[in-house]
Amino acid sequence: MLSNLQSLIRHRGLISSLVARELKARYRGSVFGFLWSFINPLLLLIIYSFVFTKILPNNTPGVQPFAVFMFCGILPWNWFATSLSDAAGSLLAGGNLIKKVLFPAEVLPIVSVLANMVHFFLGLPILIAFLLVSRHYPDPSDLIWFPVAVIVQLIFSTALALMLAALTVHFRDIRDILANVLMLWFFATPIIYPWFQPNVQQFRWLFNINPFTHLAVSYQEILFFNGPLGHWKWLLALGVFSIALFLACYWLFDRLRDSFAEAV
Amino acid sequence: MTAAIELVDVTKVYRRYSGRQFATLKSALLQRSILRDLRPSETFPALTGVSFTVPKGTTYGVIGRNGSGKSSALKLVAGITKPTSGRVNVEGRISALIELGAGFHPEISGRENVFINGIMLGLSKREIQERFDEIVDFAELREFIDAPVKTYSSGMYMRLGFAVAIHVDPDVLLVDEVLAVGDEGFTHKCLDKFSEFRRRGKTILLVTHSLNLVERFCDEALWLDAGRVQAVGDPKRVVGAYLTAVETGEEQLLAQTTARAVEDATAPIERPADPTSNMFSATEGRWGSREIEITDVTLVDGNGQPAHVFHTGEPLAIRLRLRAQQPNDDCVFGVGLFNAEGVCCYGTNTFIEEMPPASLSGEAEATFTIAALDMVEGTYKLDVAVHKRDGYPYDYHRLLYTFRVKSRTHDVGIYRPHHTWSFSPTVRFK
Numbered sequence: 140m141l142s143n144l145q146s147l148i149r150h151r152g153l154i155s156s157l158v159a160r161e162l163k164a165r166y167r168g169s170v171f172g173f174l175w176s177f178i179n180p181l182l183l184l185i186i187y188s189f190v191f192t193k194i195l196p197n198n199t200p201g202v203q204p205f206a207v208f209m210f211c212g213i214l215p216w217n218w219f220a221t222s223l224s225d226a227a228g229s230l231l232a233g234g235n236l237i238k239k240v241l242f243p244a245e246v247l248p249i250v251s252v253l254a255n256m257v258h259f260f261l262g263l264p265i266l267i268a269f270l271l272v273s274r275h276y277p278d279p280s281d282l283i284w285f286p287v288a289v290i291v292q293l294i295f296s297t298a299l300a301l302m303l304a305a306l307t308v309h310f311r312d313i314r315d316i317l318a319n320v321l322m323l324w325f326f327a328t329p330i331i332y333p334w335f336q337p338n339v340q341q342f343r344w345l346f347n348i349n350p351f352t353h354l355a356v357s358y359q360e361i362l363f364f365n366g367p368l369g370h371w372k373w374l375l376a377l378g379v380f381s382i383a384l385f386l387a388c389y390w391l392f393d394r395l396r397d398s399f400a401e402a403v
Numbered sequence: 404m405t406a407a408i409e410l411v412d413v414t415k416v417y418r419r420y421s422g423r424q425f426a427t428l429k430s431a432l433l434q435r436s437i438l439r440d441l442r443p444s445e446t447f448p449a450l451t452g453v454s455f456t457v458p459k460g461t462t463y464g465v466i467g468r469n470g471s472g473k474s475s476a477l478k479l480v481a482g483i484t485k486p487t488s489g490r491v492n493v494e495g496r497i498s499a500l501i502e503l504g505a506g507f508h509p510e511i512s513g514r515e516n517v518f519i520n521g522i523m524l525g526l527s528k529r530e531i532q533e534r535f536d537e538i539v540d541f542a543e544l545r546e547f548i549d550a551p552v553k554t555y556s557s558g559m560y561m562r563l564g565f566a567v568a569i570h571v572d573p574d575v576l577l578v579d580e581v582l583a584v585g586d587e588g589f590t591h592k593c594l595d596k597f598s599e600f601r602r603r604g605k606t607i608l609l610v611t612h613s614l615n616l617v618e619r620f621c622d623e624a625l626w627l628d629a630g631r632v633q634a635v636g637d638p639k640r641v642v643g644a645y646l647t648a649v650e651t652g653e654e655q656l657l658a659q660t661t662a663r664a665v666e667d668a669t670a671p672i673e674r675p676a677d678p679t680s681n682m683f684s685a686t687e688g689r690w691g692s693r694e695i696e697i698t699d700v701t702l703v704d705g706n707g708q709p710a711h712v713f714h715t716g717e718p719l720a721i722r723l724r725l726r727a728q729q730p731n732d733d734c735v736f737g738v739g740l741f742n743a744e745g746v747c748c749y750g751t752n753t754f755i756e757e758m759p760p761a762s763l764s765g766e767a768e769a770t771f772t773i774a775a776l777d778m779v780e781g782t783y784k785l786d787v788a789v790h791k792r793d794g795y796p797y798d799y800h801r802l803l804y805t806f807r808v809k810s811r812t813h814d815v816g817i818y819r820p821h822h823t824w825s826f827s828p829t830v831r832f833k
Contacts, residue, residue, distance in 0.1 A: 152522055153522045156518065156519050156528075160508055163510075163511055163515070164508050164511050233506075235505040235506065236505055236506050237483075238483065238505075239483070240483070240499065240502065240506060240523060240524070241483055241497070397484070397485045400478070400483050401417060401418070
């Protein structure tokens, strides 16, 4: 397992060129091309702004404009959710490679996560623009935590991506189950509602065991709210947990590796 | 001489994914307990106790029927799958020409795909840069290299895949039936490339159905059948042994086909309005009054043994067993040979050959002997009949019997006239 982990580092050239290919192929043939990476989050933000100011106005004090607040959580969530659903099908989609070529299978789910990370980064300028327009100037000392949150999320997503990719090869149901689980997970995470609402605090323990709560809250604190990051202990704890989870998932993936070529 | 590839007592068992095998999470959860009980019946041995050694620098051919385990063996050597038991050792960098262009992404250009494919096969970016022109020229795709791969024809796709894989410059090259990728010219180029590999002392493991290639090209050959090694050694000898086995298999198959055709035709069918006029329309069947019945038709080879596979130039005899219900004195025997396209290659009967009408009673036998079968390779069907001089059929067997003619010369046509070549002294052969 350790030697396989080392070879992962050797494959960084392969991973980076596959990520580049993924991004290039995504928009090949479309008129706007890479602009879509900006347009998509922009449209989403406009829709949310409309809905949550005109149709379902949320006037909770402290989280205004509400759409921008939500967006701080939705953008990383989208990275997370699309990573997992792409990764779950990645081994099946790359079946040709696994069956016919000597190919390090773990590269495929990792590429799914990284390609979606690039989309996440491309969405950030839109978010930052709206933060500035609505006068939410992030604290420079807070911003140091932003890469930490990204790295924690990266490790956490990669861990789950590896596990899902490996299991989906054997149980195709996972792809369908996953879509529903992600939907549930989204609503169970304080993204479209602030976590300090009293009725959220009621179920505090439930939110605390949801790993993505800590990511979402961290992003919101770093980007949206003033003042120092109060959630850093949780974030670091999640980081440690993610590393352990990554090792466990990688071990599982490694165990199942030999079955891929036959089961895909 | 050191070994480049070594397989020691390798067994590969695949699990069979039949209906009972779990394919969903639910069934896996529900059936966990019985999963283990099912396992033995759900396995399929692709290779059983296979051992062979490919010395460094040799070209090694693997032959065998479809499903004999050739590709499984190649995948084990390539490291794509792991053996269930046994050991696989490979020395040096491998490149596998198994699935050409596996990993090509249809949306992006040939150029980008060359780079990504090269990296997948273990080259660095710089190495690809150095070989890029060579790869493109080899694939003959200079003008299309910047077009998306989805616009390529399948031949172009394969050529590009082949070009990348061959330029990885491996120590061990695994080739699975990929020489059929291009036109004649490209195939020659591939063979030249293989020759170059040989000269440079690289090892090639070749899986192919082209026995010709194995004989011409390989230093050693291996014949796999049903996952077991049948023969190893000199390519000519191994190919010969394989061909003999194939013939035996075909023999059995043809015997079955014939038996089935005869059985189907014994059910009486409508006699065609005018059997003589549709001599050339190839529908099988059997008709006639059965006053005289053909009870058995046997094809006999030069050794007097019943056979279904013959070689060009060898004798063939058609032996008819007949039974007359009553003594009969207006009787003509006929035979017709048809090729697979339904063309009548030869037809005759005793009346055409100006023999007097035969009379027979009770059991009888008639044999039509061809001293040397001057026919080209192919599958042939046989008409046999016994009828009156005016064509009134007693028993007409239409295309019920099948036999195969084998030839090592791949000449074409309907038949092979007995021939020789002669030349003036100014014509010389190397």
